[in-house]
Amino acid sequence: MTATEAQTSRSATARTPLMTLTNASQTFHTKAGPIKAVDDITLSINPGEVLCLVGESGSGKTTAARMAAGLTHPSGGEIAFGGKDIWSMDKTEFSAFRRSVQYIHQDPYASLNPTKSIQAMLTAPLRVHHMVKGKREAAARAAELLTQVDLTPPEQYLSKFPHQLSGGQRQRASVARALTLGPQIMIADEATSMLDVSIRISMLAMLGRLRDDLNVGFLFITHDLAIAKYFGWHGKTAVMYLGRIVEFGPTPQIINSPEHPYTKALIEAIPEPDPDHVRVQDGGSLRSMEIPSLTALPSGCTFHPRCSAFEEGLCDVTVPQLTLVGPAQTAACLVAARDHGVVAPRARSDERGA
Ligand SMILES: Nc1ncnc2c1ncn2[C@@H]1O[C@H](COP(=O)(O)OP(=O)(O)OP(=O)(O)O)[C@@H](O)[C@H]1O
Ligand code: SF4
Ligand SMILES: [Mg+2]
Secondary structure, three states: OOHHHHHHHHHHHHHOOOEEEEEEEEEEEEOOEEEEEEEEEEEEEOOOOEEEEEOOOOOOHHHHHHHHOOOOOOOEEEEEEOOEEHHHOOHHHHHHHHHHEEEEOOOHHHHOOOOOOHHHHHHHHHHHOOOOOOHHHHHHHHHHHHHHOOOOOOHHHHOOOHHHOOHHHHHHHHHHHHHOOOOOEEEEEOOOOOOOHHHHHHHHHHHHHHHHHHOOEEEEEEOOHHHHHHHOOOOEEEEEEOOEEEEEEEHHHHHHOOOOHHHHHHHHOOOOOOOOOOOOOOOOOEOOOOOOOOOOOOOOOOOHHHEOOOOOOOOOOOOOOOEEEEOOEEEOOHHHHHHOOOOOOOOOOOOOOO
8 A cells, every 4th residue: 555545544534433324224013014213314423422312212212222233233224333334244343343332221230140240240251352361450450440430449349249239330330341341432322311310410420531531432312402411512412203313413503503393392391400591492392292103104294293383284295304404403394494595305295104
């Protein structure tokens, strides 16, 4: 390779995000018929970056996260890591990918082996992957990992079993386990939603420290925009509704200048402690609390039965596509697009068939 070729290759690598989901879809075949739990989403995450995925229950967050982690094969589109489609990787590449991307579940109790002490849980992967030389080094590394997640002094926790820890301590232990193999991306799926508020805040602070100190990227999943605002302020936020991304952009823009009525409604639901903070309210309230079924999606914009900005003859007919509504901010709303001078292409309302 010539010097110029090497430089071109380096700059191409620098431009390629670490993880990308490109037009990724997931269809489940159920008794009620096929459902598109995730429909054509495109996202990327870089080291040290936070991408928040926000939406109500059933919007497809976990399905998207499981595809990103390589736990399920997408029914359409591509998941790539380091520029390579994970499903065309050879065995060695795929296992390196699986080590680089770690999943933290909502319920740590369900993901921790009840029969293993914390020390055994942390040292086993270190030894299997030859990341330490012997028992003593493994124990020292386990203690270091516990310190990184604020379980201190570590000696107090190494011999404990999951049932001897509190919910917050268990979740910290599962983060320590996720750190054993030096991940580049962590997928935190509602990782703090089962914790009390004060524990949640300290847990988020700890995860933020890992992001900064270890340059770990996060796919951070939450149904609560307030948590996304807190953890992902310097990152990006994607808002999902019925399997699709309806708004995407830098988190401060999503919070301060939302364009999609669904995002506005989610923001309205955030309790606002600062009375000086004036929030955009127009178009934010919902016409209905009922989330439509994925087996019988509404025509046109699937949000139209709930949307306060609904326009008959437009929203129930045309499927909105993500369009630019601000600097690096996109929204899938026909009215927002029109307000920004974008004429939406007329798409058939049945184009979301599974
Ligand atoms: N294995 C599966 N088989 C059939 N349907 C599924 C399967 N997994 C998920 N679904 C459906 O796909 C949709 C999206 O589910 P998903 O768990 O991704 O949503 P979510 O946004 O993570 O919700 P929550 O906030 O409740 O965790 C739901 O309607 C769910 O019932
Ligand atoms: S397209 Fe219409 S129904 Fe859909 S979010 Fe925009 S205003 Fe509401
Ligand atoms: Mg989920």
